[in-house]
Amino acid sequence: MANWTASILVRIIYQIGTGICHEFFKMAKLSQGSSVTIRSSxxxxxxxxxxxxxxxxxxxxxxxxxxxxxxxxxxxxxxxxxxxxxxxxxxxxxxxxxxxxxxxxxxxxxxxxxxTATTSRRTTLSLPVLRDEIESLGARYAYQMTECLPCNPSPAAMQALQVDADDMMLLVKSRYLADDRPHCCEAIWLNPHALALPDFHLFAHEPPQEWLARSLPVTQSRFSILAEGASGSCAVNLTIDPGTPVMTIERVNTLDSLPVSFARQFYPPMHRLVLDD
Structure with a gap:
């Protein structure tokens, strides 16, 4: 009885071992004949x-x-x-x-x-805006660029231009005079990733808004008006005390429905904005 049981166990072990070896050689043959790569669909x-x-x-x-x-x-x-x-x-x-x-x-x-579609309802930039505004007052117009440098966008510029904090923009700061008195100062961010910008020396003589309107079919997509206290270069350029309330106009210009510039214009106290049809 013991010999019969041992014989059965030996036969089972042999069959199991033979099956394992058979599967092993099948896998070895597969690896020699082809290359299998597991990847996503x-x-x-x-x-x-x-x-x-x-x-x-x-x-x-x-x-x-x-x-x-x-x-x-x-x-x-x-x-x-x-x-x-x-x-x-x-x-x-x-x-x-x-x-x-x-x-x-x-x-x-x-x-x-x-x-967003560019429709006829949108206001095309007129040439030039601030120049006409000052000259309509019967005053002598003058433009001064005070700063021009590549820099990262402000939070407001990031939102308006839909760019990231580490995207480099061109910031141009300038001052507009009426009869040699400060009429307005401006900070405008230009997106070089969406515009073929000229040499920055051009803006020493021509305001960015005028260059945009002259060179490209840009539209003024929207603007907002707010009041805030003057600070930094704004207070200096308008020759007012820091913290003095100023009227601020934010403008976004678009090209083919995409924002290309974001401007903030600051006016001293008592400035009146008149919009005609």
């Missing part, structure tokens, strides 16, 4: 993974700039973009919300998201 491999809202914003801006999504066209839904870009829908929502706040796209419930 084609859809996942080709899908871009944009994990931050800033990256998604840059991707959307790139498509608008390239003409893939022209002005007036509908863009894919949040759900479609989140699948394509391999990220959460909330991340796409944040990016599109930033672009909508800057006027680059328009979002409508039950309609979708559309690239």
């Amino acid at each position: 084609g859809v996942d491999a080709e899908r871009r993974r944009l994990n931050t809202w800033q990256a998604i914003r840059a991707d959307v801006l790139g498509r608008i700039r390239s003409g893939e999504w022209p002005p007036g066209s509908l863009i894919p839904t949040e759900q479609m973009l989140s699948i394509e870009m391999g990220c959460a829908r909330a991340t796409v929502n944040r990016a599109l919300r930033e672009l909508a706040d800057s006027g680059i796209i328009q979002r409508r419930r039950k309609v979708g998201t559309r690239v």
